[in-house]
């Protein structure tokens with residue numbers, strides 16, 4: 001008899017597995033409904049706002065890196081049309097090669113220009129980089 005009760009309890013437990021509210025830190029059981037994820041609307045809102053905040057923070061960090069890159073390229077280029085610099089100088093100023101806004105391949109020489117907004121560079125080899133300002137149409141370097 002005792003054994004039977006134990007088996008029934010176990011079976012019931014398997015059908016209704018404990019699931020907790022998705023909000024971090026909330027341990028409220030939400031297993032009473034199959035698709036229920038949160039214990040209340042308040043926790044759903046807090047959870048969704050936390051995700052949004054984390055995403056904005058991620059984007060904010062990338063935007064800062066892009067702006068720093070742009071500022072460095074702009075400063076090194078000055079009023080010149082193009083300028084040759086070194087990887088060492090760029091990284092020394094805080095340039096981050098991991099971030100860029102877009103890439104343009106020049107038509108003839110197939111240089112790969114990597115941009116941070118309207119300032120870009122391409123690798124000329126041997127640790128050197130040519131910096132340019134954004135170009136359009138026939139202003140495109142060869």
Ligand SMILES: [Zn+2]
Nearest residue numbers: 021026039043
């Ligand atoms: Zn909750």
